[in-house]
Amino acid sequence: MATHLDLEEQEQLDQLKHFWNTYGTLITWVLLLAAGAFLAWNGWQYWQRDQSARAAALYDELERGAQAGDTARVERALADMKSKFASTAYAQQAGLLAARVLHDKGNADASRAALSWVVDKGTDPGYQAVARLRLAGELMAAKSYDEALKQLSGAMPSQEFEALAADRKGDIYIAQGKREEAKAEYRKAWSAFSPGNEYRRLVEIKLNAVGVDPVSLAPAAAPAAAVPAANASAAK
Secondary structure (H helix, E strand, O other): OHHHHHHHHHHHHHHHHHHHHHHHHHHHHHHHHHHHHHHHHHHHHHHHHHHHHHHHHHHHHHHHHHHHOOHHHHHHHHHHHHHHOOOOHHHHHHHHHHHHHHHHOOOHHHHHHHHHHHHHHOOOHHHHHHHHHHHHHHHHHOOOHHHHHHHOOOOOOOHHHHHHHHHHHHHHHHHHOOHHHHHHHHHHHHHHOOOOOHHHHHHHHHHHHOOOOHHHHOOOOOOOOOOOHHHHHHHO
16 A cells, blocks of 8 residues: 555656656746846836935925025026936926926026926926917017917817917917907817806907907807697697
């Protein structure tokens, strides 16, 4: 009996050895790859958290510079943000904040450069759209009308942004003396804004100024259904 069991055990050992000799290397590589992927994922997550924390600290520095009105401090912080943390959302927020401060301090060129960076290098469509709208406004103020319109020529990420872009185009056309083109853009903006949107009221004022009654743009009410003759008789 013992000999029989010994033979069975030896056969199982031989099968195990054969299996390991056949697949052992593959299994080892699979385990190593799985462990490597796990370590890489954890490392990536740690790096992301570290980048985000450092970018947040640098954004705080830029924000303090903005509150103090220190443009040199703002520009230094933005330069560091662009060189070290360009892929983070903080960098895009920093570009928008820096542009506002620089514009308020009369440094139009640096403001437009910051906005252009967000437009060109940003990864969030919303931040990019805000930068394009603001850049178009600054270019319009500088009478660079063609460049301003170019900033608004691409697709926007949502209907609200499309409406804002149309309104800004209308302003640019008004500045150029192109009244009909302005009317068309203001109509687009008015139609794109939801009825309860406060900005729509501003567009209504602009439409009135160019001779367009916003009421004429509202969809016509559907005609009341005719009452069948039989029902009308019954109602009497």
